[in-house]
Amino acid sequence: EREIAFGLENLAFPRDLIAKRLEESLDTLGISDLRHRQLHELSGGEKQKVAIASVLALHPEVLILDEPTSELDPKSAEEVLSLAQRLNDELGITVILIEHRLDRVIQHVDRLVVLDRGRVVADGATRDVLSKSYQEISEAGVGMPPIIKLAHKLGEKGITPNKTPLTVKEGRIMLEEVLQKASPNWLEPAQRDNGKPVAEVEKLWHVYPDGPAALKNVSLKLGEGEFIAIMGRNASGKTTLVKHFNGLLRPTKGMVMVDGLDTRKATVAELARKVGLVFQNPNDHLFADTVEEEICFALKNLGVENGMVRTRVNQVLEQFKLNEYRRQYPRSLSGGEKQRVALASVLAIQPKILILDEPTRGLEYRLKHELMSFLHEYTSQGNTVILVTHDVETVAEYADRVILLSEGEVVIDGNKRSALSRALLFSPQINRLIQPFHKYGIPGDILTVDELLQTLR
Incomplete structure (x- = not known):
């Protein structure tokens, strides 16, 4: 009040x-x-x-x-x-x-x-x-x-x-x-096989000081080349979970292994070479005087050679349409522009595991589509992408696997079709549209416009 x-x-x-x-x-x-x-x-x-x-x-x-x-x-x-x-x-x-x-x-x-x-x-x-x-x-x-x-x-x-x-x-x-004029011959796209585990979570609990348990007995295996979406209501434990992968949080009980490193013993600097995390609030990233310096900072800290630093900086500036802001103070930019700078600063490192916490917030559709296409290509190179998001439509189009959290526990962990089909809240528009028409031959696990169009004569 x-x-x-x-x-x-x-x-x-x-x-x-x-x-x-x-x-x-x-x-x-x-x-x-x-x-x-x-x-x-x-x-x-x-x-x-x-x-x-x-x-x-x-x-x-x-x-x-x-x-x-x-x-x-x-x-x-x-x-x-x-x-x-x-x-x-x-x-x-x-x-x-x-x-x-x-x-x-x-x-x-x-x-x-x-x-x-x-x-x-x-x-x-x-x-x-x-x-x-x-x-x-x-x-x-x-x-x-x-x-x-x-x-x-x-x-x-x-x-x-x-x-x-x-x-x-x-x-x-x-x-x-x-x-009603649906073809029953729609072939469901093949599911991508999980690669060898790049991160493992075993019976993880996390309790904040003077607070309730934010994570309760979570066990997961994340494979190389997977595109994983972590979803759930606000305060369900999503951000708490991903902060364990780069050592910002340590397990209260249980264990987290990242590419052979036990996060209870590894330093944040060691984990930063393997895990990149884009925070939900871009202001948590930004401290340099210019956009260019912001992107250079982590690369120089990791000992990347000067010529490669310039190459990578130019690549991400171009990719995220940030060239015109190269000399500008990052915190003076709009919310969406700050988000792009934060994304660029982490992607320049090319981490093996890339975690993005609500990365599409404030991004226009064109930039969002370009980002998701890049991330899809990034996983094809054997890297793992973890997307923390509420954007059901983006998950339906791009993710391979969905992990749904509720009150600190994993309630769903499976491919996106099993997780998003026939759901009451976490279900894309097209899937909700076609549910009454299953009797006409439309599969109940269709998630996107393009998939639905394939079933129509």
Whole structure:
């Protein structure tokens, strides 16, 4: 409640009005039970609700939310977006939502404005913009939701729905006749065999000081060349787990082996030669005076020869479209640009195990696609990629294996089809779309638009 009252107190509102606005905000957002909790104890979704409540208490006419779901799991994201829609519907507050991931938000918004390099390339009712300006939006680097992409690709084949579907339910209704014409001859792509273990986790427990157990009896084997996604709700133990691979955290009980090294005995410097970790918050990486120096730092520390340092720096600057920022101070960049600098600084090392904690946060679709394609190529060279993410659609398209954590325990560990098919929350749009059509021959483990198109005559 102190966080919510802060703005009101700074504007010198009367004490009785502050008390009234505080109760209104707590009740409107349904967070009365959090009023005496410390902010650092809250989950990501709870923190977002508190942030919205602190602004709502000021009775704004316009509420601007800048990527409010970028760090949230699907359930928490839906709660925050539903709350924003309710504030608009019931209180008449104008909500401006800045977002890269259209698949999460299009069913909530009335109007869609697409910007590219400071220029408006599309503006209008959501359905109209998505149906009439598909090409312009795609060229602007905006990723289309799978359901929209499917409708567009069917249109290219001469199969045009009555109108562009915005939700999975609309998609089922509009595409029912098309989806009934499925071919039962779809061949599931072969699963990649796990390489020899490059990291092993055995009966791992981790307990933070004065806190609950963050990891409980976790056992895993990670193979060479695997592309692994670690998923789960906020505060399920994902980041805690991956910090054990580079020695930032040590086991309370159990053991973690990385390429023959016992992390309980190895130094962080030794592990850094084998494991690269891109943190969730890019500011945790950035300390140098220029982007170029930021990328050079780890390479020089690891004793890489000067000529190779220059080569690798130039490679990653080009790859992540950072050449124009080469001489700029990293912390002065935008959130998405900082994320790219952090990624570049770790990828320049070319570690055997590459761990990325929410790497697509703040990245436009084009850069995200390029990053994922690079990571896929990186695994083909025998390297292991571990992706900590809430981005179900990215996992469905690129990962080989999914590890799902809940309250510090592994609840699912298997190939992506078994993990993501028929799931209630961690399931991609296309898989949710096709579930009722299994009786027409559409396999229930289809995850992407391209896979579904293969089944249609």
